[in-house]
Amino acid sequence: MANPYEVTPPQAPRRRSNGGLTGFLTVALIVGGIYGASQWLGHDDGKPSASASASASPSAKPSDPGSPESSSDTSSSWKVGDCGGPDPDNKPDGYRPQRCSASGATFKAIDIKDASILPGSIQCPPGTDLMIEVSISYGSSKKGGIPTNTVCGRNLSEDHPGDPGAGGGQLVKGDCVTDQAQEVACASGGSGTYKVLGLVKQKSECPSGTSEPMELTMAVGRPYDVICADG
Structure with missing residues (x-):
């Protein structure tokens, strides 16, 4: 009985004439030329580029921190005091570095934190109006990437x-906050709102004057x- 898993080897290819070989080489050269041209026209050098989205990704300082037009995402090195603004090429929540006097600048960095994959684990200082996650992406894509800070x-x-x-x-x-622990503006909260006196791990750590300790559902980070x- 024949082995059902035995594979019959293919027949040896017939020898081609010189003309057939020349035609094959010609086609290969044409295809290679087209591929090379496409790589040259739309090349991707594979270098990392920084991207930024709110509460999430600006990127890094531009090579020329002067005019917004020359701003580019070239690194993930942000410093306290750097400014940035919306990136029109990365809407709706993309940001890019800007010099602070530029018309497109909308915010200034007041602190730089390490990145984290745990939502809510990063705590910015009071007065922070927005949080921007800086991430490094490879190639031409500005989406996703590796969070850096x-x-x-x-x-x-x-x-x-x-x-x-x-x-x-x-x-x-x-x-x-409301009795459901939802933040509201103190000036317009009205009755049924509470003033936050502290944020702690256990009720026993609350400061004096606390009349309504609100225990939250556990959240990692x-x-x-x-x-x-x-109240």
């Missing part, structure tokens, strides 16, 4: 939702589990 930004305008009590940004001491509030 987080820029804590403060608006250059007079609008500061991250200020204590203003109702935006991360929850900090001085903010106001969050530095507090209890909102110490006072």
Whole structure:
């Protein structure tokens, strides 16, 4: 009985004439030329580029920090005091470095934090209006990438939702919350709102004056589990 897994070897190819070989080489050269041209016209050098999205990705300082037009995502090196603004080529939440006096600059970095894959584990200082995740991507894509750090930004305008009590940004001491632990602006919260006196891990750590300690559902990476509030 024949072995059902035995593969019959293919017949040896017939020898081609010189003319057939020449034709084959000609086609190969044409295909190779087209491929090479396509690689040259749309080449990708494979170098990493930084991307940025809110609360998420600016990128790094431009090679020329002067005009916004020359800004480019070339590294992930941000420093406190650097400015940035929306990136029109990476909408809706992309950002790019800008010099602080440029018309397109909208925020200034007030702190730089390491990146984290755990949402809520990064705590920016009070007054942070937006958080921008800086990530390095390889090739021409600006989407995704490897997170490298987080820029804590403060608006250059007079609008500061991250200020204590203003109702935006991360929850900090001085903010106001509802009985469902939802942040609201203290000025417009009305009755049924509570002032945040502290953010701690256990109720026993709440400061004096706390009348409504709110225990939160456990969240990995969050530095507090209890909102110490006072009505």
